[in-house]
Amino acid sequence: MTKLANIWLYNTAYRSFDWGSLSFDRTIAHVDRRFGEEGGEGLYLIPGLIDIHMHIESSMTTPTEFSNTVLPHGTTTVVADCHEVANVFGADGLSDYMDLPSELDVFYAIPSSVPSTSAELETSGGSIDEQEVHQLCKRDDIIALGEIMNANDLFSEGDNRTKRIIRAFQEEKRNFPIEGHCPKISQELLSRFIAGGVDSDHTQQTGLSIQEKSSAGMFLEIQDKSINRETIAALSDPHLVGKYCFCTDDVMPDILFSKGHLDAVLRNALSCGLDVHDAIYAATYSPAMRMRLFDRGSIAPGKIADFILVDDLNTLHIHAVYKSGMKVFDATEGLINRLPVPTIKDSYLHSLRRKAVSPSQFTIDCPNGTRDILVMEREETTTFTRFAKQRVTITDGVVPFAQYGLSLIAVVERYGHESPILPAFVKNGLKKAGAICTSWAHDSHNLLVLATSVELATRAVNLVLERQGGIALVDEDRQQFVPLSYGGIISLEPMETLAGEIADVRNWLKEHGYRAHEELMNFAVLALPVSPAVKISDKGLIDVVHKRLVDWRTYWE
Structure with missing residues (x-):
């Protein structure tokens, strides 16, 4: 059993910090919150960051090297939609890619738009329809259906691939999230989109779209390009706590290496005026609840011991990262265990x-x-x-x-x-x-x-x-x-x-x-x-x- 004492512990229930100590092994055993004590100078302990809408291949790398790269930035869990691999290799090649090793916890969303249009408009190397959905849903690490982009399929009267995929997923993974992609859809069309079973959106938002989509019951996944003072002002409404989270979507390799991952998105949100306690909530507990990952996202007994030690809340400068109770990154030592390049099939x-x-x-x-x-x-x-x-x-x-x-x-x-x-x-x-x-x-x-x-x-x-x-x-x-x-x-x-x-x-x-x-x-x-x-x-x-x-x-x- 390991113990960290005299630190500030993030309190998810109250979106605040308490002075105290933490006892843990792979999971958290006890959180000693000394309510009412003023505390002193110390590190801030927050849950590991959770990114539930992202594409590993946008960073042009494997889950293995992605893990090596983002753990030092405090990301300990992701939900990846690997539709780029599926477009090239189909469902079997997608499974092989998902099987590559990672110290980061990687869950997956089944790509729903492979190919993005039809064989009449483009040639791809693979396709996903209801049969592939049934096949992929046998995997325990599949916890969502990836972004539904073809709104016209949802709105149409007849049967089509999008509807077949949604039905197959709901048969296999009842009540699991179905992710959406709905830019510039509003009013009655937005209602029809949500009524089709798709209740999230990660595309670029405005203050008005945040208000409309949240009011319609849609969960919002806010990526970096949606962050400005107008949108942060809208998200700062206390009624929206838990109705949105932050995500990265696509991060190019040079940007990832130089600026960071989900931590960079949070820093941008803080610079635009979001309260740091709400920012942490929206990158930890809120995405965990959206994806039914009830074993993480907060500092509480029984939860997986994924957490970050931060020495400055204004910059979210990371002092150390722990994954399942093991220190995986230290600001002085760097990444402690770098995973080697995985073996890839010659084909x-x-x-x-x-x-x-x-x-x-x-x-x-x-x-x-x-x-x-x-x-x-x-x-x-x-x-x-x-x-x-x-x-x-x-x-x-x-x-x-x-x-x-x-x-x-x-x-x-x-x-x-x-x-x-x-x-x-x-x-x-x-x-x-x-x-x-x-x-x-x-x-x-x-x-x-x-x-x-x-x-x-x-x-x-x-x-x-x-x-x-x-x-x-x-x-x-x-x-x-x-x-x-x-x-x-x-x-x-x-x-x-x-x-x-x-x-x-x-x-x-x-x-x-x-x-x-x-x-x-x-x-x-x-x-x-x-x-x-x-x-x-x-x-x-x-x-x-x-x-x-x-x-x-x-x-x-």
Whole structure:
């Protein structure tokens, strides 16, 4: 039995601190709260942080290295929706990924949107329907259904994949949470969304959306991009305690390594005026209750001894982290037990089945003359895109796109079908000569390439194919490569190494004129055909609003 004495203990019931001591082994045996005593100088003990909406693959790593990375930041439990792996390898590959070792407690939500649309609009390597849900629900670590993104399926009268998945999950895991994704849904449509069995949302919020969704009975999972003084003022209403939690959703490797994990989200909330006691509650007890994790989330007898020692409540500076009663991180010693790189099946390391491509595969016949074509125009401050008109003069059937400040964009199918390449053009793409190609492209993870010339695009794609997955950066005189050997989306390198490589990619995009709040993520979702309003897949340019393929050679008002 271990005892920590003369410390400040977080009190979940009153959202305050008490002076006292803690006795524990793997679980908490006794909490000696000396009510009424003023106490003195000492460390603050709070429950381990719990992140219930996140995607490990957004950090481009395995559960093993993710554990090594986030335990020092006080995250001791996560609920992961690994839909990126499922899109590449299907349910069997997803299970193998979930079986990788971790000192962090990792629970899982079944991906509900694999693929994100349909075989008519994109090619993926795997799919999940009711049969796969029944299969995955046999796992004890499955405790939720991952974010339901297809609201139209919920609203429709007939049967469809989303409804089948929800029914199958409810049959297997009655009363377990079903997570939602419902940006810009309000009023009657919001009621219909919730009535469909989906009662949480993690998308970007405003003060008004917080009020409306909370009043409708929706549990809110607040990620970093939703945090500002307006939203924190709304969340500070004492009536909302327990109706929301904090989460990370997606954290890129360089941001994770340099700024932190859920602790960074909490610091941002504190800087915007949230009371520290409420912030701790929303990252510990509140998410634990949402996910029915009744054995953690508070400092109380019988609970798992997951906790953090903090020496400054204003900055939440971490002094030590304990997982199941064992110290796993110390501010002086660092991470005490680093888990080694896990063994990965060879088939997962050789998953790109496309043959090398040639420049001729990037050309599409187009009638000569001066005419209007459709292009994808990026908003540089968001992930939103729109259709735009560009007048071009075509000679020899080729669009001289660089002459008009446009970039070539294409998604190259990678799963062995040798599908034709159907390129399009982007406004607000690259300003300086170069090409970037990545096999980490949401959600189907075909090869997404953006380039200022067909020749550079070809070089970048072939480099990714040759190296079996990763990110290729190609200029006229040099090239760089970030290996993502596990399925083309996951690195097997230490997070420190990967973070430096991703920072280099981010800098390359900036240097080549690609403007965005989150450069690499912004680029990767240009291939996500559920993100408004125009995206691209291996099938071509997609009108997301109307869920149809578009020929860029034809323009309409």
